[in-house]
Amino acid sequence: MATTSGSAQDILTQPFTLQQIKSLQENNRITAVIPVGLDEISNLGPEELADHLSMKLTDSDLLTDVQYERAGVEDGETVLLQVSGDVTTLLEALDLFADYADGEEAADEEELD
Numbered sequence: 442m443a444t445t446s447g448s449a450q451d452i453l454t455q456p457f458t459l460q461q462i463k464s465l466q467e468n469n470r471i472t473a474v475i476p477v478g479l480d481e482i483s484n485l486g487p488e489e490l491a492d493h494l495s496m497k498l499t500d501s502d503l504l505t506d507v508q509y510e511r512a513g514v515e516d517g518e519t520v521l522l523q524v525s526g527d528v529t530t531l532l533e534a535l536d537l538f539a540d541y542a543d544g545e546e547a548a549d550e551e552e553l554d
Contacts, residue, residue, distance in 0.1 A: 452476060452521060456500035459535060462528055472525035473498055474512045479520065494524045503531035 453473040462471055475497050482490055495504035504526035513521040 452515075453498065456496070456498060462499060462531070466528050469527050469529045470525050471498065471504075471528050472523065474521050474523050476515050476519050477522050479518050491526075494522065495526060498524050498526065499528070499531060501531050501534075503534055504528060505530050 451474070453475045457465065457471065457473070465471055475494070477494070477497070482493060485493060491504075491507040492502040494507055494509055495502050498504060507524065507526040509522045509524045511520060512523040515521055
């Protein structure tokens with residue numbers, strides 16, 4: 442996991458991978474502290490902010506029920522936010538995509554036979 446040491450909790454510097462999401466989720470939720478630049482979020486509405494935080498946490502905007510609270514301040518321009526969200530929709534979408542890709546691969550193999 443790409444993190445830097447934080448005083449109370451590690452700080453996520455890259456989005457979680459699919460394997461990390463699956464192994465770290467509890468009750469279909471994932472949580473991490475992420476650095477967020479004030480310039481990144483100053484003009485975002487609530488839904489845009491939720492999508493932005495979802496992207497920083499999972500590299501997808503499919504995280505639902507995104508909740509966040511301030512966990513600290515890194516510098517004058519960066520706030521540390523503890524972000525959590527439900528990964529059910531994200532995991533279902535990835536499973537559907539994997540099933541579709543497997544079906545396409547099987548169809549391609551049948552065409553070759």
